[in-house]
Amino acid sequence: MNRCIRHSAAFCFLLLLALLVNAFRVQVVRAGAFDADPANRRIAVARFHDPRGDILVGERRVTGSHATGGQLRFERTYADGPLYAPVTGLSSQTYGTTLLEGTEDAVLAGSDPKLASKPLWNELTRARQRGGDVHTTVDAGAQRAAFDGLDGRRGAVAALDPATGRILALVSSPSYDPGMLSGAGPSAGQAWTALTSAADQPMLDRAIRQTYPPGSTFKVVTAAAALEAGRVTDLHARTDSPDPYTLPGTTVGLSNESRGCADASVYDAFRISCNTVFAKLGADLGSDAVVAQAERFGFNDSRLRVPPRVATSSIDTGMSRDRTALSSIGQYDTTATPLQMAMVAAAVGDGGRLMTPYLVDRVTNHSGVTVSTTRPKALRQAVSARTARQLQQLMEAVVTRGTGGNAAIPGVAVGGKTGTAQHGAANKGTPYAWFISYARRPGAAHAAVAVAVVVEDAEADRADISGGGNAAPIARSVMEAVLGSPAPAAAFSPPSGN
Structure with a gap:
C-alpha cells in the first residue's frame, strides 16, 4: 500500500x-x-400521535381523545368537564398538563414501563405502548351532589372515606371546561387568556390548592388537644370562661355571637360555638400543645400528595398566648384546605385514626389488565380512640342540638361543626361559611364518609350559624349520596390498640 x-x-x-x-x-x-x-416539534408530534389513556370515575370514562386530522393527530376531550376538572386537570397541546393528567402522564401517554405486557418488549422492538387507564376513587353521586350544591358559588367540597382514605369527591367552584384548552389553535389561546384573567379564578382547584382560615371548625382540633392533654376530663363540667374574654397580654376583648357562653361547659360551648371558651382553652393549653395536635391531624405537612400536590395547611409554631387564643378558634394566620378539614372530620369519625388520602384506585393497561393498585395506608393516630368518642359526642350534639341541624339525616348518626371564618381588613370581609362532618351508617362502628364544605361568598351574618345555613345542606347532600351507594368491601383492617 x-x-x-x-x-x-x-x-x-x-x-x-x-x-x-x-x-x-x-x-x-x-x-x-x-x-x-x-x-x-418532533416531541409534540410524537406525544399526540396516539390517543391518550383515559381517566375513569366508576366505570365511566370522563376523558377521551378526538382525531384532529392535523399533524398533532389527537386532542383531549372531556365528559362533564367542569364537574371533574378539579380531579382530571387538563391535557393541552399548548399548555401542558395539570392534576391527574400531569401526575399520571406517563401512564396516560403510554411511556410508563409497567404498562408493557412483556418486560423490555417495547424497548427491544421499538413498539409504541398504548396509553393506560387511571381509575379514580371518586364517587360520581357525591361529586355531582357537591357540584350542584355549590351551584356556581365560589367555594369547594372535599369528601373522604375515613376507613381507607379514598377521596370520594373533590369539587371547586366556579369551574371550567378543560376541553376548551385541549387544542393548539387560536380558540385555545383565547380561552386561556379569559380563564387566567378571570377575577373568580375558575382554574384554581380550591379543594386542594387553596387555603382558608378554618374558623370555628378548628375548635375540633382545640377540643382534641384539651382532651388528649387531660385539661378537660368532663365535657359537661362548667369552665372558668368569662364573656367577653380579654386576650392574654392585651386589652382586646373577644365576645360571642351566641348567648349562654359565660363559663359554659365544653359540651355546650362546642354545640353553640362559643369563641371565648375555646380561645381561653387554647391559651391555657399553650402554643406547643395546640400546634402538636394540629400537626397530628395533618397541618404543617408539605409532603402530602394525592397524587397531585396539596397546598400546606399551616399553623404558626411560635405563637404568643394571645395569638394562640385566636388560632384556637381558627383565626390569626391559621389556614387549611378543604381536604385538610375533611381529614380532621374523617379521623374523628374513624376512631382517631387518620388515613392517607388518595385519588387513584388502580391503573390498567390498554388490555384492561390491572398493573398497579393503591393500598390504603394509615398516616398516623391523630387522637386516641377514647378522645375520638368524646369528640363524636361533641360533633353529634352540633347536629342534634346545635348550629348544624341542617346536616341531619334521619336514622343516621351525623357529626358536624359549623364555622364562619372572618377575613379581610379588620375582619370586615364577607365571612367564609364552613361545615365539616361525618356520617355513620346504622349499626356501623365507624363513619362511612367525611365531608368539608367552604363557601366563600356566603350571604350570611357573621355568626357561626352561617356555616350551618350555607354549607351544611351541601354536606348533607354529599353524605346522602355516599350512604345511598353500596358500602365498599373492607380493604383495610384497623390496627389494634387505642
Missing part, C-alpha cells in the same frame, strides 16, 4: 470517528437539551 493510500485511509477513518463522536454527542449528550427545545 503506497503512502497516499495510507494517508487517505487514515483521513477517512478520522472522518468516520468524528461522525460517530458527533452522533453520540447529538443523540446522547445533547438529547435532553434537544428534547426540551421549544422549537423541536
Whole structure:
C-alpha cells in the first residue's frame, strides 16, 4: 500500500470517528437539551400521535381523545368537564398538563414501563405502548351532589372515606371546561387568556390548592388537644370562661355571637360555638400543645400528595398566648384546605385514626389488565380512640342540638361543626361559611364518609350559624349520596390498640 493510500485511509477513518463522536454527542449528550427545545416539534408530534389513556370515575370514562386530522393527530376531550376538572386537570397541546393528567402522564401517554405486557418488549422492538387507564376513587353521586350544591358559588367540597382514605369527591367552584384548552389553535389561546384573567379564578382547584382560615371548625382540633392533654376530663363540667374574654397580654376583648357562653361547659360551648371558651382553652393549653395536635391531624405537612400536590395547611409554631387564643378558634394566620378539614372530620369519625388520602384506585393497561393498585395506608393516630368518642359526642350534639341541624339525616348518626371564618381588613370581609362532618351508617362502628364544605361568598351574618345555613345542606347532600351507594368491601383492617 503506497503512502497516499495510507494517508487517505487514515483521513477517512478520522472522518468516520468524528461522525460517530458527533452522533453520540447529538443523540446522547445533547438529547435532553434537544428534547426540551421549544422549537423541536418532533416531541409534540410524537406525544399526540396516539390517543391518550383515559381517566375513569366508576366505570365511566370522563376523558377521551378526538382525531384532529392535523399533524398533532389527537386532542383531549372531556365528559362533564367542569364537574371533574378539579380531579382530571387538563391535557393541552399548548399548555401542558395539570392534576391527574400531569401526575399520571406517563401512564396516560403510554411511556410508563409497567404498562408493557412483556418486560423490555417495547424497548427491544421499538413498539409504541398504548396509553393506560387511571381509575379514580371518586364517587360520581357525591361529586355531582357537591357540584350542584355549590351551584356556581365560589367555594369547594372535599369528601373522604375515613376507613381507607379514598377521596370520594373533590369539587371547586366556579369551574371550567378543560376541553376548551385541549387544542393548539387560536380558540385555545383565547380561552386561556379569559380563564387566567378571570377575577373568580375558575382554574384554581380550591379543594386542594387553596387555603382558608378554618374558623370555628378548628375548635375540633382545640377540643382534641384539651382532651388528649387531660385539661378537660368532663365535657359537661362548667369552665372558668368569662364573656367577653380579654386576650392574654392585651386589652382586646373577644365576645360571642351566641348567648349562654359565660363559663359554659365544653359540651355546650362546642354545640353553640362559643369563641371565648375555646380561645381561653387554647391559651391555657399553650402554643406547643395546640400546634402538636394540629400537626397530628395533618397541618404543617408539605409532603402530602394525592397524587397531585396539596397546598400546606399551616399553623404558626411560635405563637404568643394571645395569638394562640385566636388560632384556637381558627383565626390569626391559621389556614387549611378543604381536604385538610375533611381529614380532621374523617379521623374523628374513624376512631382517631387518620388515613392517607388518595385519588387513584388502580391503573390498567390498554388490555384492561390491572398493573398497579393503591393500598390504603394509615398516616398516623391523630387522637386516641377514647378522645375520638368524646369528640363524636361533641360533633353529634352540633347536629342534634346545635348550629348544624341542617346536616341531619334521619336514622343516621351525623357529626358536624359549623364555622364562619372572618377575613379581610379588620375582619370586615364577607365571612367564609364552613361545615365539616361525618356520617355513620346504622349499626356501623365507624363513619362511612367525611365531608368539608367552604363557601366563600356566603350571604350570611357573621355568626357561626352561617356555616350551618350555607354549607351544611351541601354536606348533607354529599353524605346522602355516599350512604345511598353500596358500602365498599373492607380493604383495610384497623390496627389494634387505642
